[in-house]
Amino acid sequence: MRWSRVVIAGVVVAVAATQVSLASQRSQPPPASSASPPERLTVQSDGHPMAVWARRPATPKGAVLLVHGRTWSSRPDFDLQVNGLQRSVMVSLAAQGIAAYAVDLRGYGDTPRDATGWLTPKRAAADIVNVIAWIGTQHPNLPKPVLIGWSRGAAQALLAAQAAASRMSGLVLFGFVFDPDLQFADSAVPDKPEMAKNTPENAISDFISPKVTPPAVVQAFVDQSLKADPVMVDLKGDTEFNGIKPDKVTVPTLVLFGENDPGVTLGDAGKFFARLGTHDKQMVELPGADHCAQLEDTHDAWIAAVVNFINRPPARR
Secondary structure (H helix, E strand, O other), X not given: OXXXXXXXXXXXXXXXXXXXXXXXXXXXXXXXXHOOOOEXXXXXXXXXXXXXXXXXXXXXXXXXXXXXXXXXXHHHHHOOEEOOEEOOHHHHHXXXXXXXXXXXXXXOOOOOOOOOOOEOHHHHHHHHHHHHHHHHHHOOOOOOOEEEEEOHHHHHHHHHHHHOHHHOXXXXXXXOXXXXXXXXXXXXXXXXXXXXXXXXXXXXXXXXXXXHXXXXXXXXXXXXXXXXXXXXXXXXXXXXXXXXXXXXXXXXXXXXXXXXXXXXXXXXHHHHHHHOOOOOEXXXXXXXXXXXXXXXXXXXXXXXXXXXXXXXXXXXX
8 A cells, every 4th residue: 555645735837757778687586486485584773673584695795774665564565475586675685696685664563662652753754764774783894784764764865874874885765755845744643543454455556557567466455465464553744754855855765656656756756856966876767667576567667667777887997
C-alpha cells in the first residue's frame, strides 16, 4: 500500500525531469524456488533489537542497506520468493557481488514494537543510522554502504542521510519525491495504537500495471506480506519529515521511480532533483513500471539501475 503524504498547499513549478540511460545488465541468480533463506541477524539500536536480513556473497565488492515502505517489512518487499521467477532484490544484488542487508523497522516483520507502540520518522531514521553504521563495521575494507529506501522508507532514508552522511557512500530514493515548497502535515491519530489488521486488499493495492505484473507475483506478495506483517504498524509525527532539506543532501544520490507510479509526478521529481545539494546525482524513470518496480517484470531494469549507480566510475575534473 502506497504511503499517502499529506501536504499544505504551496506554489508548484514544473521542472523537466532529468533521465539517465540505463545500461543493459541482467543478473543470473538461481531460480527463486532454490534460493536458501537469508541470514537472520540482530542489531542493537539504542538498546532495541532490530531484525536485519542478509544475503552476502563470499567476496562482496560493495554493501547496501534496504529500507522498506509504509505497510510491509523487508522480506516481502526485498526478498519475495515466487515459484519459477526471480524477484528477490537481495538475491539479485548478491549475484552482482553486493552484500544485501534489509532492516525491519520497529513493529515490522521480526522487529518488535518499542514500549511506546508508535513509530515516528526520527526514530526510524535513528535506527537506520545505527544499522548502516553496524554494516560498515562488517565490511571495513569496502566503501561505505549505500542506503536504499522505498516509498516512506526513502523519506526516512533522507533524514538518515542528512544526519549521518559519513556512514554511507550513496543514497537511492525509490518511489518517493516531493515538492520542496510544500510542507508535511500530521494526520489525526488515536490516543493509543490501533494495531489494525492488515488485509489482502492492502497487499494488492500497489500492483496497478498488469502488463508487467504476473498473477503469480501478486499472489506470492499477498501470501508472504500477510504472513510477515499481519498487523499494521502505528505511525505518527509526520511533521518530522519537514526536516528533509534536499539542499542539505550531500551524498551521491539516485532518484528512481516507475513511469506509472501514481505517487510520483515528473514536475515534483524534477523540482526535487534540481534542489538536491549533491552534484553527484542521477534520475532514472523505469518505463512501464509502477510503485512495485522491483517485484514486477521490471525487476531486472530496477537492479541494473541500482547496480550501475553503485558501480559508476568516479567523476574526473
